[in-house]
Amino acid sequence: AQKVTQAQTEISVVEKEDVTLDCVYETRDTTYYLFWYKQPPSGELVFLIRRNSFDEQNEISGRYSWNFQKSTSSFNFTITASQVVDSAVYFCALSEGGNSGYALNFGKGTSLLVTP
Amino acid sequence: SQTIHQWPATLVQPVGSPLSLECTVEGTSNPNLYWYRQAAGRGLQLLFYSVGIGQISSEVPQNLSASRPQDRQFILSSKKLLLSDSGFYLCAWSVRHGRNTEAFFGQGTRLTVV
Numbered sequence: 001a002q003k004v005t006q007a008q009t010e011i012s013v014v015e016k017e018d019v020t021l022d023c024v025y026e027t028r029d030t031t032y033y034l035f036w037y038k039q040p041p042s043g044e045l046v047f048l049i050r051r052n053s054f055d056e057q058n059e060i061s062g063r064y065s066w067n068f069q070k071s072t073s074s075f076n077f078t079i080t081a082s083q084v085v086d087s088a089v090y091f092c093a094l095s096e097g098g099n100s101g102y103a104l105n106f107g108k109g110t111s112l113l114v115t116p
Numbered sequence: 117s118q119t120i121h122q123w124p125a126t127l128v129q130p131v132g133s134p135l136s137l138e139c140t141v142e143g144t145s146n147p148n149l150y151w152y153r154q155a156a157g158r159g160l161q162l163l164f165y166s167v168g169i170g171q172i173s174s175e176v177p178q179n180l181s182a183s184r185p186q187d188r189q190f191i192l193s194s195k196k197l198l199l200s201d202s203g204f205y206l207c208a209w210s211v212r213h214g215r216n217t218e219a220f221f222g223q224g225t226r227l228t229v230v
Contacts, residue, residue: 035218043204045160045221091160100175101148101165102210104219108159 003027004094004107012113013082021077021110023092029053032096034068034075035104039089051075082114118143122207122222129229135180135194137225139207142188147209149190150219151182154204166190167212202229 005024013019025034036048049059051068059066063080079086089111093104122139129135141147151163162175164182172182179198183191190207204226208219 037221043224043226045206045208047218047220050218100162101150101167101173102213102217103148103150103162103165103175105162106152106160 003096003105004092006090006092006107006110008110009108010111010113012115015084015114015116016081017114018078018080019082019112019114021079021090021092021112023075023077023107025073025075025092025094027073027094027096029096032094035093035095036066036075036077037091037093037106039091039109041088045091048077079112082112084114084116087112087114118209118220120207120209120220120222122225124225125223126226127228129197129227131199131229132196135192135197135201135227137192137205137207137227139190139192139222140188141190141209144188144209144211146187146212148212149184150208150210151190151192152206152208154206154224156203160206164192197229199229202227 003026007022032053034051038046038048049066056068056070065078067076089109091109092107095102095104119142149166152160153163154160164172164174166172166184169184169187180194204224206224207222210219211217
């Protein structure tokens with residue numbers, strides 16, 4: 001069963017628009033960790049943020065912000081005033097327990113296209 | 117600082133040929149190591165992970181294998197490639213026993229089996 005669901009396959013916005021990427025996860029663990037990665041056209045995955053299950057405080061980093069809500073099992077990512085350089089595939093991931101050597105379980109990604 | 121090297125960057129191989137992809141990590145000791153595959157440009161599937169030298173666990177049955185001959189070296193192999201093995205292969209490392217740590221990825225190898 002898919003543990004991380006990114007329902008938005010592709011999103012297209014015009015530069016300077018705000019955009020929110022959705023992530024819904026599923027776990028029975030009380031302790032778990034959530035991540036967001038960016039994959040630009042070059043292919044390398046770039047780590048953006050880590051959040052543990054006990055910290056529901058939202059986080060802001062420049063134009064990026066993350067909204068973690070345990071009640072809805074969601075960890076959404078918002079880009080404010082999007083730029084062309086934000087065009088990439090964004091992945092949400094979950095790490096739970098010691099299974100699989102703490103490997104990250106990824107969603108299928110959301111492809112974001114920001115046009116001028 | 118830690119770095120991860122993965123090579124080659126691209127590879128075109130005929131069906132039935134062998135495969136060897138190599139990944140090395142620098143600047144850290146005793147890392148957890150992972151091989152992921154991304155097919156058709158989407159979704160990352162965990163193939164193998166290793167928590168120590170010689171310790172390999174497979175997540176998905178297939179004709180691929182992995183080995184960890186040294187602490188910071190992780191190799192993905194196949195004796196005979198299939199068309200379905202085409203994809204983007206990513207090596208990653210994380211701090212051992214680091215339940216709360218992110219994984220850091222290599223540049224990836226784009227494999228095309230023809």
